[in-house]
Amino acid sequence: MSTKNHHFQDISADRYDLAGARSWMSNICGPHHLKAARPERIQFHHSGNVLPSMSTTLGYVEYGTDVTIGVGEEFRLNCYSLSLPLTGEQELSKSGRLLRSDRDWGVIVSPHEHQELTIAGDCHKLQVAIPRAAMHKTLEDLLQRSVDAPLCFQAEMDATQGAAASWWRMARHLIDELERSRDLYGQLFFTRDLESVLIKGLILAQPSNYSDELRERLEIKLPHYLVRARDFIQTHAREELCLEDIERASGVSRFKLFEGFKKYFGQSPMAFLKKHRLTAVRQEILEDRCQRNISAIAMAWGFNHLGRFSSEYRKLFDETPSMTVQRAESRRIR
Numbered sequence: 001m002s003t004k005n006h007h008f009q010d011i012s013a014d015r016y017d018l019a020g021a022r023s024w025m026s027n028i029c030g031p032h033h034l035k036a037a038r039p040e041r042i043q044f045h046h047s048g049n050v051l052p053s054m055s056t057t058l059g060y061v062e063y064g065t066d067v068t069i070g071v072g073e074e075f076r077l078n079c080y081s082l083s084l085p086l087t088g089e090q091e092l093s094k095s096g097r098l099l100r101s102d103r104d105w106g107v108i109v110s111p112h113e114h115q116e117l118t119i120a121g122d123c124h125k126l127q128v129a130i131p132r133a134a135m136h137k138t139l140e141d142l143l144q145r146s147v148d149a150p151l152c153f154q155a156e157m158d159a160t161q162g163a164a165a166s167w168w169r170m171a172r173h174l175i176d177e178l179e180r181s182r183d184l185y186g187q188l189f190f191t192r193d194l195e196s197v198l199i200k201g202l203i204l205a206q207p208s209n210y211s212d213e214l215r216e217r218l219e220i221k222l223p224h225y226l227v228r229a230r231d232f233i234q235t236h237a238r239e240e241l242c243l244e245d246i247e248r249a250s251g252v253s254r255f256k257l258f259e260g261f262k263k264y265f266g267q268s269p270m271a272f273l274k275k276h277r278l279t280a281v282r283q284e285i286l287e288d289r290c291q292r293n294i295s296a297i298a299m300a301w302g303f304n305h306l307g308r309f310s311s312e313y314r315k316l317f318d319e320t321p322s323m324t325v326q327r328a329e330s331r332r333i334r
Contacts, residue, residue, distance in 0.1 A: 054134035088123030145266030
């Protein structure tokens with residue numbers, strides 16, 4: 001693996017054994033089975049880029065021989081893995097259905113469902129891996145409320161027409177530009193927004209169990225007092241804030257403020273503040289690449305009780321802060 005600068009990572013690997021290929025892709029997507037009828041013919045190659053803010057990985061992958069990837073109860077991915085063959089084919093087995101994937105149809109392997117993906121030896125494909133936490137946060141931002149049920153996409157993605165095809169073109173263009181130049185795409189504040197747009201675009205383009213609610217929600221505008229309160233929280237989140245501060249910024253009564261937050265965000269103003277801070281800490285951990293101590297980052301965002309911080313972080317992101325660091329470190333130069 002190689003890296004060109006502190007905020008941006010080029011990654012690549014060539015492996016000629018099943019265990020090596022599985023280990024590499026486990027760092028990208030999470031634990032999974034990997035089987036091959038002719039394991040001695042493995043000629044695995046992966047190249048890509050890791051976007052720092054939410055740890056999305058984009059690139060190309062091939063195995064050189066027919067392989068089957070399995071995920072389910074025993075092995076659960078930590079990301080949504082999207083792939084589109086540029087040459088060759090693959091087939092996704094899910095819920096008793098076989099879904100053929102070629103240059104016209106991509107597929108999504110979700111982290112919470114039992115699936116098997118069989119990839120032909122001549123399949124060279126584009127792959128995008130979006131962490132569950134990033135997808136979850138972006139969905140909640142779009143819905144403006146907390147969500148408990150996992151996001152379940154339709155597994156087939158049309159790459160020839162419609163919104164999904166536009167998304168694939170955007171992803172491929174982004175990968176090509178990331179490989180071509182660092183003058184613009186190597187700048188953190190630019191790639192941070194691109195990563196957010198990529199994830200939002202997927203959620204809006206691909207049918208899911210939240211599509212109907214998203215259509216309804218996006219037609220609703222937040223009341224002005226909630227916009228004032230939300231913007232105040234996000235601007236002053238590093239400071240010592242209390243409910244009275246948010247109430248004053250909103251310009252409405254406490255009762256109306258709570259009512260609005262519950263209706264539009266699904267939580268209280270202080271819970272909204274805590275979640276914003278936790279998300280900001282995670283983003284800094286991923287972007288900072290462990291140059292600073294986790295405790296220092298957490299305290300800078302107002303978490304003075306580190307034990308409670310770690311517990312709340314794990315509850316929200318399904319991993320401890322140190323696990324986030326370890327995953328980021330596993331993609332650094334070795």
